[in-house]
Amino acid sequence: MEIGIAGQADVTQLARLxxxxxxxxxxxxxxxxxxxxxxxxxxxxxxxxxxxFVAASTDSVLVGMAWLALVPRAPRPGDTDRHSADIQSVFVLPAHRGNRLGSALVEAASQHAFTLGATRVTVHSGRKAVPVYERLGFTPSHQLLQLEPDRTM
Known part of the structure; x- marks a missing residue:
């Protein structure tokens, strides 16, 4: 398997995933x-x-993906180009699971985020995937909170 950044030519296969x-x-x-x-x-x-970020088989069929969203942050004095990043939509076809493809995709996306200057990478995970993200170095934060639309303020 090869891990890399998808291009425009991969959109149809990404849509399928x-x-x-x-x-x-x-x-x-x-x-x-x-x-x-x-x-x-x-x-x-x-x-x-x-x-x-995609995992491609030897015949160029995409079997997994992880999306990286780069989010601009408000500037601070001396740091006017701040970014954070979010890992989204990680998915590996069932037949290819268990081979660390998902982990490799998340690692590649996270490294790319840091290369682009992100100060942190976050992920909103399902319960079953939390141990995987923890093995990759993600830690929970009591300071990262969310408000859902059906909640009253």
Whole structure:
């Protein structure tokens, strides 16, 4: 397997992986072909802030992905180009799980974030994946809080 950054030519395969990673009710809303068209347009609009890292088999079929969102932060005196990063939509096809592909994708995306100057990398994980992220060095933070839209203020 080869791990690398996806390009425009990979959008159709990325759409397939994102579609497969979606819940059945989400899949029912849009065909994978239609979603690929929407992803291609989104890709163009977000190519400077979002990067897809992919695992490709020897025949160039994408079997896994991890997205990296680079988020600009408000400047501080002496540090006007601040960024943080978020790992999103990590998915490996079931037949390829258990070979550390997901870990390799997250490591590649995280390293890229730090190379681009991110001061931290976050991930919002499902419960089952928390031990994987902890093995990769992610730690919980009591200072990182979230508010969901159905909560009243």
């Amino acid at each position: 994102l579609w497969l990673n979606a819940a059945p009710d989400q899949q029912a809303k849009q065909s994978v072909e239609s979603f690929a068209d929407d992803l291609a347009a989104w890709w163009t609009d977000h190519s400077d802030t979002h990067f897809a």
